[in-house]
Amino acid sequence: MAAFEEFGVLPEIAKAIDEMGWMLPTDIQAEGIPLVLGGGDVLMAAETGSGKTAAFCLPIIQIVWETLKDIQSGKLAKAAADSSSPSWTMSVLDRGPALAVTPDGLRVQSREQKDWHGCRCTRGVKSGKWGFEATVTDEGLCRVGWSTLEASLDLGTDRNGFGFGGTGKKSNNKQFDNYGEPFGKNDVITCLLDAETGEIRFLKNGVDLGTAFRADKRLFSNGIFPAVVLKNAEMAFNFGDKPLKHSLPPSYKPINSAPAEIVVKNTNGQGGANSIPAIQKNAPQAVIIEPSRELAEQTSNQIKMFKKYLDNPPIKELLVIGGINVKEQISALQKEGAHIIVGTPGRLEDLISGGIWPLVTCIKL
Known part of the structure; x- marks a missing residue:
């Protein structure tokens, strides 16, 4: 025994x-x-x-x-309640059915090989200049960026989602255009948002790839959130709880340092405060x-x-x-x-x- x-x-x-x-x-x-x-x-x-x-x-x-x-014992209910806490994590409620979120909320994985499955952060912002890092931790296809709560979880396929994919394409409203360069396992993608001007851009391993999108900043008035969509892939996130691997450009700050007055909660999938899926x-x-x-x-x-x-x-x-x-x-x-x-x-x-x-x-x- x-x-x-x-x-x-x-x-x-x-x-x-x-x-x-x-x-x-x-x-x-x-x-x-x-x-x-x-x-x-x-x-x-x-x-x-x-x-x-x-x-x-x-x-x-x-x-x-x-x-x-x-x-x-209620531990899963507590985890769902924690999604309404001030912490910045990937949401266990606002995600695709074949996407898993680790208990700390900082790594997501989908092993579905045919379809894309996405996820949004538990928090977003409605103003300011912010950034976060997403690291590719396994082989597969991934697209990372920003979206509003109204956007599809398939990031970049409607007007409210803005993604940068591993194939070297940027996407919004189902329009896929060449941008930057491809990325894959162990690469670190820094996602930058200037909610004052509507500019979204990305860094690959610290190298600025330039402006990806000039969005209508009115889209952000109710909040815009870190988002990702995966196909048989895995990514890890750093919203600023740990030192970022690559410095943010001047005037940008880690998104988890955003003041409470501009932070927006992700209410998707919640029937009310601290509710959990049946x-x-x-x-x-x-x-x-x-x-x-x-x-x-x-x-x-x-x-x-x-x-x-x-x-x-x-x-x-x-x-x-x-x-x-x-x-x-x-x-x-x-x-x-x-x-x-x-x-x-x-x-x-x-x-x-x-x-x-x-x-x-x-x-x-």
């Missing part, structure tokens, strides 16, 4: 492992479990019988249970996709054994495979809900649709 606990596995899960007679983790379990628990994207390959199923099941069960525990009971926290019915059943059975001592809250799982009436499975999901869904690709297509977005996805090949 102690061997698995050394990897960060909960004592309750380790107790269930001990009852199964497992003394030591296999190689793939020793390498994979800490990585998944750490929040990383993990690709594992090993021969049959090497313990792959437990290598991903154990940490997924733990992540789901800890998330449910946070919901139960948590749908039929929305799973994890989806595990297995290539065959037999493997899906095996995984479901292991989950039942591993979660044996996890309660308050208990974890509910749902097996979605052929041979069971799909209407019955849909009914079970709608009535009872499920925290972890295990199934085969074809049958999952019938269930996973709008409103279901997993915290963790595991695909077994």
Whole structure:
């Protein structure tokens, strides 16, 4: 039991492992479990019988249970309430469905490869000269800049959004023009706003790329906000809490130093002060996709054994495979809900649709 606990596995899960007679983790379990628990994207390959199923099941069960525990204790409500605090972070409420925001609100990621998903900051300004930095922290496509609350989250595709993309294009109102030069992983983009004149410009690694836009400053009267849109990419933000990597031009200041009288709150996605999105009971926290019915059943059975001592809250799982009436499975999901869904690709297509977005996805090949 102690061997698995050394990897960060909960004592309750380790107790269930001990009852199964497992003394030591296999190689793939020793390498994979800490990585998944750490929040990383993990690709594992090993021969049959090497313990792959437990290598991903154990940490997924733990992540789901800890998330449910946070919901139960009100920690997620507090995080949403914090989005109404004076801090400058990327909003967990005003974002695309496939975009994740880290707990500190300063890094965003989307692993969607076909569609763009965007996000806006929790704060904006309506006057002054301000800047912030966005660093590309992984490969992929990204566009960063400024937008009003009325703008689409797909930055630069309407008149209220102004973006600079990694392909070396600036964009506003679906007009994409050459600007500056391309940028990619590890590059730092400084986004500058002069709300007095309507000028927006960008720096790449400290080099001024010149004026990108001359917008009608009346657009900013209700506030303009740092914004980003990603396609299978990741970016980190510095609004001034830490020293900027590159100096701002004269008369510009880090945006988080803006005085309260010109700061505007992002109210998108909020039904009122400190409100949080409704948590749908039929929305799973994890989806595990297995290539065959037999493997899906095996995984479901292991989950039942591993979660044996996890309660308050208990974890509910749902097996979605052929041979069971799909209407019955849909009914079970709608009535009872499920925290972890295990199934085969074809049958999952019938269930996973709008409103279901997993915290963790595991695909077994």
